[in-house]
Amino acid sequence: MFEHSSLRVLSLYEGFFSGGARVLHSTVVSGLHTHGHQQHSALSIHDAVRRETMLQRMQDDPRYRSLRSVGVRISTLGRSTDDDHDPRTFTDAEMEIAAREATGVDVVMSLKEQPLRLAVHPGFPDRPVVACLHRSDPEHSGAALDDLKAAADSGRLVAGICCAESTKEAYAAAGVPEHLLRVVPNGIDLTRYHPLRRVRRMALRGAHGIPADATLVAYAARYDAMKNPRLFLAAARAFLEREPAGHVMMCGAGMTTENTGLVADLEETFGDRPDLLARVHPQGVRRDMENVFAMADVVALTSAFGEAAPLCLIEGAMSGAVPVTTPVGDSARLVERIGFVTSFDAEEIAETWIEAAARRGELRGALTAARQRFSHVRMLSGYAQVLEQAFRGTGLQVAA
Template identity: 50%
Template sequence: MSVPLRVLTLTEGFFAGGARILHSEVVGGLHARGEQHHSILAIASRARRDSTVQHMAADPRYRALRAAGVAITSLGKTAGAAPHAPHAFSSRQLRAASRAIAAADVVLTLKEQPLGLLLALDDAMMLPARPVVTCLHRSDPEHSGDAVAWLADGVRRRIVTAAVSCARSTDAAYAPVLGDSRRHVVDNGIDLSRFRPSITRGDDPLRRELGIPDDAVVIAYAARFDAMKDPELFLRSVAAHRRAVPDAHYVMCGAGMTRDNPRLLEMLATVGDDHVHALGIRDDMPAIYRAADVVALTSAFGEAAPLCLLEGAASGAVPVTTDVGDAARLVAGIGIVTPRDPDAVAAAWRRAVDERRVFTGAALAARGRLGRDRMIAEYAAVIAEHRGRLRIAA
């Protein structure tokens, strides 16, 4: 019997976000196959982001991976708005990271932010010779701050062996930075056993919890409170939509999407908030989507292949999105792309509800391409390829 390939993921930490959800699905799926043995080194054990403090041990992805046998350790830092620069690591933290990398055959980094740690190890001559595959999940490198420069430096120093992009728009955006590094595109996939439509219509438990009538239109918005997601456009669209559909309800989920966030309260005051449910971070997103008629995305930039669109469509909600990243390609035939205008967004929501039967039928037929099994198999092949390259080079 062959020994499983040892794969280490370097990540900023565990906190709410589509890229971390997606990567956790990849790691958990690959580990369960048995051909690879995965572990994770998190730079931070907690995060201050989007008006919230999120602790690693409370994160559902952390708990699920630990339960699946994935070893997770942390350098104990606190993640914030900016990633940790190479000079931010102590000698003790560098030694711990060096030992973890030395125990792996292949290293993955979740986005480019953890590359500051690898540069610090290289500067200290403590970086073990291992292939490094950077997993990229944005379509706007310019909004990654210093981290994109760390990626370019990592490529120049031959630390970064390859990159996996979750969308064609990501691959194209990062191509100038990646130079002659190997590039792969693996489309996102989701767990179809979790994200599935309701069997019957009516008496939905989440609607009952929130006091939403069975026949009311529900628009779900799954996003953190960040300029990239443009919650202001969403709420201006809510105001436009309510003029035509006064009994509609709007469910907002994600970090910072609570009434404890003063900036969100200011925005809500301008649109009327009696039908807006600001729920914050939720662990029951399948139930949110099943209760909704529409899953909305109003992002202004940065998106690559937004998971909320796939998850919502697989759960019976119609995706309506602005044209960012690969969103238009993802929802082709199963959803609507709208201009970045409140009246246009509101009109798209109304059309989605009117034609919901057609869109959900198309999404049901497309479930095969939405699933995660194909994605996990493609990641497995990429990782195995770069293990092989290291052995040839040696």
Template identity: 50%
Template sequence: MSTTGAVRVLSLYEGFFAGGARILHSDVVAGLAAGGAQEHHVLSLTSSARRDGSVQRAADDGRYRSLQAAGVRITAFDRVAGDRPVAPEDFTADELAVAAVAIADADVVLSLKEQPLSLVVALERAAMLPDRPLAVCLHRSDPTHSGPALEWLRHASASGAVTTTIACASSTAAAYAAAGVQVAEALVVDNGIDTGRFRPAVRGEKRAIRARLGIPERAPLVLLAARFDAMKDPGLFLRSVALHAARRPDAHYLVCGSGMTMANPGFASLVAASGIPAGTPLHALGLREDMPELYRAADIVALTSAFGEASPLCLAEGAASGATPVTTDVGDAARIVEGVGVVTDRDPVRVAAAWEHVLAHRGALRAAALLTRPRWDRSRMVEDYRAIVESMQLRDVLAA
């Protein structure tokens, strides 16, 4: 225990860069730290990231700043996150020493996804890993796409270094169990969002937001909030835009997220190949920090992911803001949008038809989405995590 009696919790991050899992975990940490019964520290394996066609400094990231504002201490190794996670053999002796002290000073350790477990494996190999209960927070429905990190998780769970997994979706828990990850305790905590931030527009607000974006007040607006990554399949979204725009020339389409900008040659190439009619209003905004406003402006929040999703935050955030979710059948997406949105095949014809169906039934679907707001509130998620951390710490004390 700390001198204040608070439970000391260390979270391991691969780095600070755009992504739903980082948003969610940082929200959990900030919420837990605010209660005063827990002290939180984050150890990031990197201080910047080269991702999605851009370089992102940790100190510029919204999650980094929100954690600092919540009084969470952050330590970051002077490394750049790239196309592959930091491997166990990459760590220096000094980095291992810093990590060993940070873990020894904690009562409970949480790993944001499996990538940071390279550090745990490295500490085990060097006989420097302190004996602390460690939970891995899992956010994929297809662990085979996590590269070498899956083997690090298998190793750490087999050795007993990882005692618990906390999955954000039932599909995630099942996928990792099938992939050979066996732990003493496998838990599921559904994602939650800040329904104070993600709320429907008040009178005149939607018009003002759209005016700033150059979008007419009554134009249909389809939003894709995703990073530029094969997992998100932006090509499917753009091909769907091409078909839908031919039918609805009044519609506007907005994409945002890291790398989702014409300045990224990869994205620009996909736009050129998609067949989108000339003059179609496609707003490619790149990385944004004003997501609540963008959701309030939208009629549809689209998700065209091909794999890897578990419990996509954008669907809940969009629905809570009044936008209707239209998603491919990935992870727990179908369960999330049941009764409030549409699940479609991974076919641009079907996707475009689903968008048109939603626009034709917009009023009823929006009303249904807004009725679900209470079930998405993050307070339930934070309390679930609080109970898990305290249970892990108590079991460790009793076992000592």
């Protein structure tokens, strides 16, 4: 399937925690290690990361477990974000670990630009670096953007894999040399994300307290300003007021009643309508998003900024839910002919959810026809090509 190689690749992770970029990167590493005739390993700066009020430990993370299950060796510097340390500096002991892990590899691949502060450290072995970029707002990366540009200036950065055209455009505008940037569109495992038979779909709904005839909107996002959960809740209220059979399911880190921020938002939005709140289902981090999306009629994204090619839209659409998104990153391109784009107006979003659900049957053929476009096989081939060429020092050309 991919060009045969004995290429040895080390991936740098900031940490293992819930998020679309980590899902995608782990899919790439697992796929290339298993089927691409490459040897992959990973080094995580942190072994525990606190995000959205949750302390997420590396060993508990599904991505960590999936990589280990296919034989990918994973090491860590052992840091925790709960510890009191300077994130910009590394101890001699930490650099010894990093040097040991990087010495035997041919290429270093960084998940986002944040781990590059380790790769540009003077004690880190000189290896060609490929940065995997997943944002459309690099200016929000802070010092990590400076590390990315420094790596490019020094010649250590040999390629930046952008998950979307909007990512390439944004990083080029931010000062990263455009000739280093290559677009490899996101893909997913289509054997996992697919529509279910009606009997199975209804059984899942019943198990989750969702009526068989409900109009279900699924929202997969962490509790973060970038994801705009307050806009989602405002739209959810308008939707539930209009749609007596409506329900919404909120999944992701911080999307739980243990999060005081979300509880306050729910109280502010639904305090006078407990009947509507009863049809809001905070789920937190789910390990079976394929089931959530397959239960849903609509997959919603209300992000305000930063998105490039959101996996939730792809995963939801390929599971049979109609995607409805705000105009961020490449979202409009992703849902072209299979979904809807709205403004940031809650009333409009609610109305569009209702329309999308009503037209789900009409769009079923388009959703099926789009499946091959989102296959992870094509994505793996693109990553494999960039990594091979990074090691060989040849011109980087990736097929569209």
